[in-house]
Amino acid sequence: MKKILVPFCLFLVTLAYSQDDLLKSLDSTQTEESYSTATFKALQLVTLQTTKMPAKKEFYFVVSHRFGTVKDGFDSFFGLDNATTKLGGIYGVTDWLAVSLSRHTLNKMYETGLKYRLARQNDNFPLDIVGYSVADINTFLEKDQYPGLEFKHRMTYVQQLLISRKVSEKFSIELVPSFLHKNLYNPDIERDNQFSFGGGGRYKITKRLSVNLEYMHNFDKPDFYKNPLSVGLDVETGGHVFQLIFTNSQSMSESGYLTNASGDWGKGDFFFGFNLYRVF
């Protein structure tokens, strides 16, 4: 009869199946999506795009300003008298494709963009990869100045690859190889094809505040322009994302930003501005 004792004890043990075990038995029933979310708070890092995509059917309205140079001091109230504006919209066609259109004061520029996700960071893949294709239409050029002007001369194209990684809860980095083609250029001072490489990152100070930094090195730029270096602060307030920025490149169009950085941080010559996003 001793031998019966062993299975009998076994029987008692199984009766003591507790609530904890009940809960543990549920663990295996759930598998989590491992995609990284909120690598960046906004669609833009400072002026560069981030790998964040609008969700399907989501519409973003964007208003951005870059004021005149801070260097002028009180003459232009640190540049605030000379505002340039970008008004635009971005629409998520699907979760991986977004279209955008914006109008810029500077050079009366229209910018159309296509942003498409190629890969997402998850447990098996370390990076978010997004493609960004831009066509800028300069409507400031006039026939009086350029008698041979055709529509194609107004066009500048930019193709970028945005590669990011959410390193930790607070810290994300992004690398951006960028290729630009100008249909109208002055061969004495610049090239029609320009290659830039750079990137940036963000660091969250609090849940709703982050500091962003970005830099692009243009390998084909003329000497008198600088490489764009910008710093920003993201402030998230419910449905809005507000970005305060300082940059040495006043332009908000992708082509202008990369090739026409006129400010010089070393001489206190930089621009204040902000991006404001509203989601619908």
Add this chain to the structure above:
Amino acid sequence: MEHRWSKRKLIIMKKSFINFFALLLVIVANTSGFAQKLITKSGNIKFQASMPSYEEVAAESKSVSAVLDQTTGDFASLVLIKGFRFKVALMEEHFNENYMESEKFPKATFKGKIEDFDSSKITNSPKNFTLKGDLTIHGKTKAVSVIVKISKAPNGVNAIGTFEAKPEDFDIEIPSLVRKKIADKIKINYNFLLAK
């Protein structure tokens, strides 16, 4: 000689037969114990935190797991925070990122007991029971006691109910800027179709 030998063999066989029978009993008891567990992997939890005249703050998860041990009334449930879907994607992102911190606290759980549960008393019309246990959200555990309505369902039971939870009880911070847009008490509805 030969006769005695086979008698010994018979005794050994008899002993091992008893052992075998006991083992069989344990197996049967265990499997019938398992059969007493009702489970779902597609339970439903909805919560509502809207304030009148402000944007709707509500979400739903349709992949909640729950298990009920019919013999004891022990009950447990588990939901992944990232599984809650909002109408507005940005709200969902903020919910995960700023409020629930779902990277740090990926799931909410409940474990407890339905008091005086007796499966033989379950009928097609819902009957009220008291469900007592520990609710864990955002890494913080709180003892709760809620009313659960249980009725008979094909191959099991249907458990539904409503209760309220306060974000501050679970250390979920709501900044003053959005304070008036989010209800003080979050209304939570659950619906579990538990089956064998």
